[in-house]
Each structure stands twice: as C-alpha cells, then as structure tokens.
Amino acid sequence: MLRIPVSLRARPVILAFLALSFLLDLLSATPSRADDFETSVAKLNDQSFTVKEEAVLELVQSGDDRALAILSALQDGELFSHKKQNNVIVFSQEIDGAPHAIDVLTAADLGEHGKRDLKKITINNKLRGALKAALGALRLYSKDPDTRIAAAKAVLANPSPEALPLVVEAIEKEQDDAVREALDMAQAALLLTNGDAEERLAAVGMLSGSMDPDVWQVLGRAAGQEADADLAAAAQAALASIENQKSVYNLLETLFFGVSLGAVLLLAAVGLAITFGVMGVINMAHGEMLMLGAYTTFVVQQLMPNAIEYSLFVAVPAAFIVTGLVGIAIERSIIRLLYGRPLETLLATFGISLFLQQAVRSIFSPLNQPVTTPDWMSGFYAVNGALSLTYNRLYIIVFCILVFLALLAVLKRTPLGLQMRAVTQNRAMASSMGIRTGRVDALTFGLGSGIAGIGGVALSQLTNVGPNLGQAYIVDSFMVVVFGGVGNLWGTLVGALTLGVANKFMEPWTGAVVAKILVLVFIILFIQRRPRGLFALKGRAVES
Amino acid sequence: MTTSLSTSRGFLFGAMTGRATVITLGLILGAAVLVPVLNALPDGSPFKVPTYTVSLFGKYLCYALLALAVDLVWGYCGILSLGHGAFFALGGYAMGMYLMRQIGDRGVYGHPVLPDFMVFLNWKELPWYWYGFDNFAFAMLMVALVPGILAFAFGWFAFRSRVTGVYLSIITQAMTYALLLAFFRNDMGFGGNNGLTDFRDLLGFDLRSDGVRRGLFIASALALALGYIACRFVTTSRLGKVLIAVRDAESRSRFMGYRVEHYKVFVFTLSAVLAGIAGALYVPQVGIINPGEFAPINSIEIVIWVALGGRGYLFGAIFGALAVNIAKSYFTVAFPEIWLFFLGALFVLTTLFLPKGCAGLLSILKFPGLGTGMGFARKKEAGND
Numbered sequence: 001m002l003r004i005p006v007s008l009r010a011r012p013v014i015l016a017f018l019a020l021s022f023l024l025d026l027l028s029a030t031p032s033r034a035d036d037f038e039t040s041v042a043k044l045n046d047q048s049f050t051v052k053e054e055a056v057l058e059l060v061q062s063g064d065d066r067a068l069a070i071l072s073a074l075q076d077g078e079l080f081s082h083k084k085q086n087n088v089i090v091f092s093q094e095i096d097g098a099p100h101a102i103d104v105l106t107a108a109d110l111g112e113h114g115k116r117d118l119k120k121i122t123i124n125n126k127l128r129g130a131l132k133a134a135l136g137a138l139r140l141y142s143k144d145p146d147t148r149i150a151a152a153k154a155v156l157a158n159p160s161p162e163a164l165p166l167v168v169e170a171i172e173k174e175q176d177d178a179v180r181e182a183l184d185m186a187q188a189a190l191l192l193t194n195g196d197a198e199e200r201l202a203a204v205g206m207l208s209g210s211m212d213p214d215v216w217q218v219l220g221r222a223a224g225q226e227a228d229a230d231l232a233a234a235a236q237a238a239l240a241s242i243e244n245q246k247s248v249y250n251l252l253e254t255l256f257f258g259v260s261l262g263a264v265l266l267l268a269a270v271g272l273a274i275t276f277g278v279m280g281v282i283n284m285a286h287g288e289m290l291m292l293g294a295y296t297t298f299v300v301q302q303l304m305p306n307a308i309e310y311s312l313f314v315a316v317p318a319a320f321i322v323t324g325l326v327g328i329a330i331e332r333s334i335i336r337l338l339y340g341r342p343l344e345t346l347l348a349t350f351g352i353s354l355f356l357q358q359a360v361r362s363i364f365s366p367l368n369q370p371v372t373t374p375d376w377m378s379g380f381y382a383v384n385g386a387l388s389l390t391y392n393r394l395y396i397i398v399f400c401i402l403v404f405l406a407l408l409a410v411l412k413r414t415p416l417g418l419q420m421r422a423v424t425q426n427r428a429m430a431s432s433m434g435i436r437t438g439r440v441d442a443l444t445f446g447l448g449s450g451i452a453g454i455g456g457v458a459l460s461q462l463t464n465v466g467p468n469l470g471q472a473y474i475v476d477s478f479m480v481v482v483f484g485g486v487g488n489l490w491g492t493l494v495g496a497l498t499l500g501v502a503n504k505f506m507e508p509w510t511g512a513v514v515a516k517i518l519v520l521v522f523i524i525l526f527i528q529r530r531p532r533g534l535f536a537l538k539g540r541a542v543e544s
Numbered sequence: 545m546t547t548s549l550s551t552s553r554g555f556l557f558g559a560m561t562g563r564a565t566v567i568t569l570g571l572i573l574g575a576a577v578l579v580p581v582l583n584a585l586p587d588g589s590p591f592k593v594p595t596y597t598v599s600l601f602g603k604y605l606c607y608a609l610l611a612l613a614v615d616l617v618w619g620y621c622g623i624l625s626l627g628h629g630a631f632f633a634l635g636g637y638a639m640g641m642y643l644m645r646q647i648g649d650r651g652v653y654g655h656p657v658l659p660d661f662m663v664f665l666n667w668k669e670l671p672w673y674w675y676g677f678d679n680f681a682f683a684m685l686m687v688a689l690v691p692g693i694l695a696f697a698f699g700w701f702a703f704r705s706r707v708t709g710v711y712l713s714i715i716t717q718a719m720t721y722a723l724l725l726a727f728f729r730n731d732m733g734f735g736g737n738n739g740l741t742d743f744r745d746l747l748g749f750d751l752r753s754d755g756v757r758r759g760l761f762i763a764s765a766l767a768l769a770l771g772y773i774a775c776r777f778v779t780t781s782r783l784g785k786v787l788i789a790v791r792d793a794e795s796r797s798r799f800m801g802y803r804v805e806h807y808k809v810f811v812f813t814l815s816a817v818l819a820g821i822a823g824a825l826y827v828p829q830v831g832i833i834n835p836g837e838f839a840p841i842n843s844i845e846i847v848i849w850v851a852l853g854g855r856g857y858l859f860g861a862i863f864g865a866l867a868v869n870i871a872k873s874y875f876t877v878a879f880p881e882i883w884l885f886f887l888g889a890l891f892v893l894t895t896l897f898l899p900k901g902c903a904g905l906l907s908i909l910k911f912p913g914l915g916t917g918m919g920f921a922r923k924k925e926a927g928n929d
Binding site: 353471482514 | 705719883
C-alpha cells in the first residue's frame with residue numbers, strides 16, 4: 001500500500017485513519033499498544049512477505065521509538081530470529097570479542113550465540129521498497145520538528161517515487177509552518193521527477209523561488225531533460241532567476257564580509273582616532289594597546305576557566321582599565337614631554353611599542369596564547385542556501401557599533417568630552433578658562449588607549465594572540481584614520497567601512513593579498529588628492 | 545667638529561673640508577685599507593681579522609650608507625621617510641637578481657636559465673623583468689634606477705600635492721608595507737617568502753672566497769665615502785641651503801619663490817638611489833635578500849640610527865648606524881631577551897634627552913658658543929618638521 005501512490009489516494013478513509021492513529025500514538029503509548037508492537041515485531045519473522053510487509057507498516061504506525069532501529073536493521077540484513085530462544089527477534093552485537101544476541105524489544109543481552117543459532121530475516125525487493133519508504137516516513141513523522149525538516153530535505157535531495165504518498169500525507173497533518181514549507185518543497189521535487197506534465201510544470205513554478213542548493217540540483221536535472229521541451233525551458237528560466245537571486249545574495253554576503261572587516265578595522269582604529277585624530281599624537285604603540293587588550297582577555301579567561309561563556313563580559317571592562325592605565329602612564333611619563341614635536345613622538349612611541357612587545361614576550365612567551373571563543377560566538381545563522389552569516393562576525397559588527405556610539409556619547413555628552421574638545425581646539429583658551437589641560441590630555445590618551453584595549457578584546461576572537469598582534473594592525477589603523485580624515489570620528493567610521501568593503505569586493509578578482517596592496521596604493525594616491533583625508537577639518541588652525 | 549664653517553666655501557672643495565668631514569673620510573678610508581690588510585695576515589697572527597668579521601663590518605658600512613641617505617632627507621629636508629628600507633631592499637633585489645642569474649646551471653635543478661624557485665614553481669620561461677640581469681652593468685644600472693624611479697614617482701605625486709609631515713611618513717610606511725606584501729607573493733617572480741639566495745659568483749669570482757669578501761668590504765667603504773662626499777656636496781651647496789630652508793619653514797620658502805617640491809623630489813630621489821646602492825652592496829655580503837627587508841620596522845630602525853647619531857649631521861648618521869648595529873650584534877647574541885628593551889629605551893631616551901643625537905651633544909659640549917649643527921638655527925624645532 002505504501003508503494004503505490006494511486007492506491008493511497010484511492011482510499012482517503014484509510015489515510016485519515018492512519019493519520020489519526022498516528023496522532024494518537026504520539027499522545028499516548030498505552031500498554032495494549034506496546035503489546036501490539038510486540039506482535040508486529042514477531043510478525044516480521046513470518047514466512048510470507050505479505051505479512052512482513054504488514055508488520056513493517058504496523059511498525060511505522062506504532063510511533064514507537066524502537067521502530068526506526070528495527071527497520072533499519074531489517075533493511076541492512078542485520079535482524080535475526082534466535083532459534084534457541086523461541087525465535088525471539090534479535091540484533092547481533094559484538095561484546096568483548098564474542099557475538100551476543102540482543103533482544104530488540106527489551107535491549108536485554110541474551111548471551112553469546114553460535115553461528116548457527118541465528119536465522120537472518122530475509123526480505124525481497126518488494127519489501128525493500130516498502131522499507132525504504134517506511135524509514136523515510138518514520139522520520140517524516142518524528143516528534144521533533146527539526147528531524148521532520150531534515151527528513152523532508154532528505155526526500156528533496158533524493159526524490160524517489162515511493163516517498164510521494166508519505167509526503168502528501170505528512171503535509172496534510174503538518175501543523176508547523178516551517179516543516180510544511182519544507183514538505184511542500186519536497187513534494188514539488190517529487191512531482192517534478194515523477195508527476196505528469198502539468199504537475200511537473202506546476203512543480204517548477206513552486207521551486208523557482210527557492211534558495212536551497214538541493215532544489216537547484218533537482219531543477220538542473222529537469223532542465224537537462226530532452227524529452228519535454230516546455231518543462232526544460234521552464235526549468236531553465238527558473239534556474240536563471242535563481243542564479244540572479246543567488247548573485248544578489250552573493251553580493252549581500254560580500255557586503256557582509258566587507259562590513260565585518262570594516263568593523264574590525266574600525267575597532268582597531270577607533271582608539272587611534274582619539275590619540276592621533278583628536279590629540280595629534282602619532283601613537284605607534286597603538287598596536288600594542290590592542291595587543292594588551294587581547295592579552296587581558298587571555299588572562300581573564302585563565303582566571304575564570306569555568307565561566308568562559310561570560311569571560312568576554314569581564315574582559316571588556318578589564319581591558320579598558322588595563323590599557324587605559326598603561327596609556328595614562330605613557331602619556332604622563334613620555335608623551336607629555338613631546339607635544340608639538342610629532343615626529344619625535346612617533347619615534348618615542350615606537351620605542352614604547354618595542355618595549356611592550358618584549359615585555360609580553362618575557363612575561364608570557366614568544367608563542368601565541370590560546371584564547372577561547374565562547375560557544376555563543378561560534379556557528380552561523382543560515383538565511384538560506386546562498387547566504388549564511390557567522391555569529392562571530394555578526395557580534396563583532398554589533399559590538400563595534402556599540403563601542404562607536406559609546407565613544408561618541410563620551411565625546412559629545414560628557415563634561416570630559418567637552419573639555420577634550422576644548423583643549424584640542426584651543427589649548428591656551430581652554431587653560432585660561434580653568435580647564436586643567438594636563439589632566440585632560442592624560443584622560444584623553446587614557447580613553448583612546450582604553451578603547452584600543454576593547455578593540456583588542458574583539459581581535460582576540462579573530463586572530464592569534466601573540467606579541468606581534470599589534471604590528472599586524474598598526475599600518476591598517478593609520479590608513480583608516482588618515483583616509484577618513486584626522487580629528488573626525490565619523491570619518492574614521494566611513495574610512496573603515498569603505499576600506500573593508502572595498503577589500504572584500506576586490507578579493508574574488510584579485511586574491512586577498514593583491515586586494516590589500518591595491519587598497520594601500522589607493523590610499524597613497526588618495527592622500528595625494530586629499531592630503532587631509534576624506535573629511536578634513538577646515539579652517540586656518542589646520543595649517544599651523 | 546662644526547660644519548658651519550665650510551658651508552660658506554661652497555662647491556666641491558667645500559664638500560671635502562671641515563674637520564668632521566676630514567676625520568670621517570679618513571676613518572672610512574683607513575678602515576678600507578686596514579681591515580682587508582689585517583684579514584690577509586696569515587692564520588695565527590694576533591692581529592688577524594677573521595673573514596666573518598670583515599663581512600659583518602662590511603654589512604655595517606652598508607647600513608651606514610643607508611643611514612646617510614635617510615639623514616639627507618630627514619636631517620636636511622625634514623622629510624621623515626618610514627619607507628627607506630624599501631629602496632634599500634629594491635637595490636638589494638636588483639643585485640640579487642644578477643647573482644641569481646650568475647648561478648647558471650649549478651642550481652639544485654640544474655636549469656641553465658631559470659633560477660631554482662622558478663623551476664620549482666613550474667615556470668617555463670624567464671619573466672620579462674628578469675631579462676638583462678645576467679649583465680652586470682645593466683644590473684648595476686637597475687640598482688640605482690629602480691629605487692630612483694620609484695622615489696621620483698612617489699615624491700613627484702606626494703610633494704606636488706603638498707603631503708607633508710606625519711602624513712608623508714605614514715604613506716611611505718604604506719608604500720613599504722605594500723611592497724612587503726607584494727614580494728611575499730610567489731607570483732611576483734622574486735622567490736616569494738624565501739627571497740633570493742644560494743648565490744655563488746660575483747663577476748666570475750667565488751663569493752665565498754676571502755678575496756671577494758675583502759673586495760666587497762673595500763667597495764662598501766668606498767661607496768660610503770663617495771656617498772658621504774656626495775651628501776656633503778649637496779648639503780653645502782646653495783641647493784642644500786634651500787633644503788634647510790624648506791625643512792625649517794616650508795611655506796615661507798615657497799612664498800619666496802622656490803619650487804619647494806622640485807627640491808624635495810630631487811633630494812628624495814638622490815637619497816633613494818644611495819639607499820639602493822647600499823642594498824646592492826649588502827646582499828652579496830649577507831648572501832640573501834628576502835621580503836622581510838621591506839618590513840616597516842626595518843625602516844623605522846634606520847630612523848633611530850640617524851636620530852641617535854644626530855640628524856642634520858652626516859657623520860652622526862654614520863656613527864649612529866655603526867653604534868646601534870654593533871650593539872645589536874652584541875645584545876642579540878649575549879642577551880636576546882634584552883635587545884628589544886634596549887632598542888625601545890634607546891628610542892625613548894634619544895628623543896627625550898638627545899633631540900639632536902650624539903653629534904648634537906658633542907657640538908654642544910665642545911663648542912658651547914655655536915651650539916647648533918648643520919643649519920639647526922636658533923629657531924624652535926617645532927612646527928614644520
């Protein structure tokens with residue numbers, strides 16, 4: 001009955017009964033039903049294949065968890081009856097090197113068995129077909145919606161005619177929209193391969209919007225068919241429209257990669273946008289502030305090994321404090337003495353960066369340190385077959401936005417931010433208004449360094465945490481700030497996103513390294529056109 | 545010690561006078577004679593200088609020439625280039641390409657024309673840009689031309705657009721970083737990650753022989769001496785005065801009618817050529833050139849040699865290069881942990897307490913009345929540099 005779709009359609013009453021009994025099974029497994037299950041299993045050992053087929057059907061309808069294992073064993077020829085133990089149906093399993101018989105109903109070990117003790121339960125081709133459909137059906141009727149979707153996808157990937165009635169039946173009683181959609185797709189794929197001409201065309205229409213790679217295969221096969229010109233043409237058209245959609249999604253994916261790279265660049269550069277952009281300090285030790293932030297993450301994770309999931313929430317403020325304090329110390333001890341001498345500042349801070357690198361090498365080790373990624377950051381969110389977004393990139397983008405907004409808020413909405421802007425715009429005037437410029441300088445530098453430290457926490461999730469981490473980002477950071485225009489946070493944002501997106505869009509054509517080289521060359525040329533960056537500050541003060 | 549006396553005499557003779565110049569040239573040429581002679585002594589002699597040391601000091605002399613090149617643009621024209629390592633490396637690669645072609649069929653794969661790495665990458669024929677490098681004269685021309693043309697093009701665009709100060713420093717760094725990435729690629733045809741190595745002959749002489757090592761040392765010393773004279777000539781000429789004017793007050797020089805960008809391009813190109821020559825002499829003495837030479841940190845290290853020695857003093861640059869590199873050789877062997885601490889501290893302390901470097905300190909101590917080096921007038925240092 002399962003093999004012949006027409007017969008199924010012809011007997012809606014039985015179908016309804018089947019579905020009903022199945023639902024009942026889901027709700028309750030009564031003892032009497034369990035007895036039925038045992039009887040059905042026993043029937044598998046019957047001489048007649050017709051009875052066996054009945055038994056298979058009953059097992060499918062039983063809704064019993066054991067049915068799946070029994071039926072797959074039957075399909076694989078690994079189901080036996082035990083001649084010495086009242087012909088109980090058993091699996092054969094090796095335990096301690098000796099074959100043991102395991103009761104399929106109770107899972108009880110019936111002891112070692114000899115080669116001739118067991119008799120294989122045979123199947124014929126007809127029964128094999130029924131079994132295949134039955135196994136597919138078992139999964140389609142699973143209690144777990146995800147398993148049902150997976151079963152529907154399996155049918156879609158490999159549409160065999162036997163599955164059609166099962167899918168039709170499953171659709172009728174399916175309550176879950178997502179599962180139903182998957183089932184509809186499976187049904188369309190089945191009709192496309194097995195239906196009549198009209199059904200096939202309808203199926204193409206049904207499948208044409210899909211973003212599932214398996215659907216593309218099914219359609220591809222249909223498009224390749226010589227026999228039915230109309231169908232082939234329709235499938236071709238559907239494929240073409242899917243190709244179009246796919247390229248749109250590919251574009252979106254590249255854009256997503258680009259934005260996430262831009263977010264990384266922004267996190268790396270935004271601290272520099274404060275120290276270099278706002279204060280005018282050429283901070284070559286900026287990369288090492290990122291590194292310190294990453295190492296702080298490592299230390300925090302070492303300190304709380306049992307709460308790795310939450311470690312990042314501790315690491316962010318910790319990194320801000322650590323690198324902020326280091327920044328303030330550097331500003332007070334060295335940079336303070338070098339204001340107004342940008343090139344000297346560059347050299348001195350470069351010295352500091354060497355110092356910090358070696359310090360990290362001596363304290364930890366020259367090797368990379370393992371920083372764990374929390375579970376909630378791994379994995380990806382699949383929008384559809386053509387577009388999936390990895391969680392770590394998503395979180396980096398969100399985190400980057402938060403950091404940027406927080407920084408803007410500090411600069412625009414707090415007294416400290418007001419004083420910072422005052423000091424950078426006119427130091428002498430600010431000083432005569434009673435602002436302690438030295439203190440503001442230190443705090444500004446501390447803020448920039450602290451933000452760099454937070455950037456380092458994010459980088460620790462993306463790259464190796466080692467003494468050279470900072471070196472890898474220092475050139476990029478400067479490029480972003482200079483490109484965006486010094487002294488302008490929005491410029492840094494636009495600069496980072498532009499460079500990130502440009503990089504990712506060039507990569508497919510040129511490869512990653514050449515894309516990076518081209519971006520560098522572009523910036524060098526861009527600086528010629530606009531020596532003060534994308535969003536230059538205007539006015540006389542700039543020229544001094 | 546001061547150089548200001550000689551500036552008034554101008555021209556070529558002026559370039560050769562001045563106590564610092566005489567002492568410097570004397571020391572360089574003295575070394576050029578003495579070291580090879582001591583190396584040629586028979587084994588066991590107490591004064592024998594081992595060949596290893598000859599090559600080591602030959603390498604330092606190349607660094608000194610490189611420092612001279614940086615001092616010319618930074619000390620005299622206020623252009624802080626963080627990309628001079630790129631010109632050095634390009635000169636080195638030009639020399640390395642010649643040396644690769646000299647290997648001929650003695651490579652591991654024994655191919656008569658293609659270097660080993662190309663055979664390994666399954667290349668069938670020499671890329672066009674390798675043509676001519678089997679000719680020594682052509683290769684030497686390229687040693688000067690390639691860095692020179694790059695510097696000219698780069699400088700032409702940058703200086704004409706009035707990219708100055710920190711911005712210029714950062715784009716020079718971007719330039720060397722881009723070249724670093726490019727030369728790391730196998731497709732570039734320069735040996736990728738491994739660079740060019742396994743050299744055998746130079747002009748038919750075995751590179752490993754003592755005689756060639758001595759010859760290279762002498763060549764390096766002569767190149768340094770000639771480079772010094774050239775820089776002296778430039779800096780003491782009228783052109784040199786304009787350069788100093790540009791360094792100290794760029795806008796004012798422009799308002800007075802000088803085409804500032806022309807002066808800058810000239811001096812930047814000359815400096816790049818000197819750096820390229822230094823690189824070409826460096827490669828046969830160390831036996832390898834790889835993309836690591838393009839690393840931005842290398843270029844910054846050159847700047848600290850000059851800063852320590854005293855920018856604006858040509859002999860200061862030479863002294864700084866020698867002092868830092870000798871210290872580096874010592875520290876990296878004796879206390880490898882300490883070296884970066886030392887170098888870092890050197891950067892910080894030099895900029896904080898020795899803004900004019902050792903040479904500046906020297907002139908202050910010896911001539912408190914003069915107090916300034918080449919063109920460092922009483923003007924405050926802030927502003928245009």
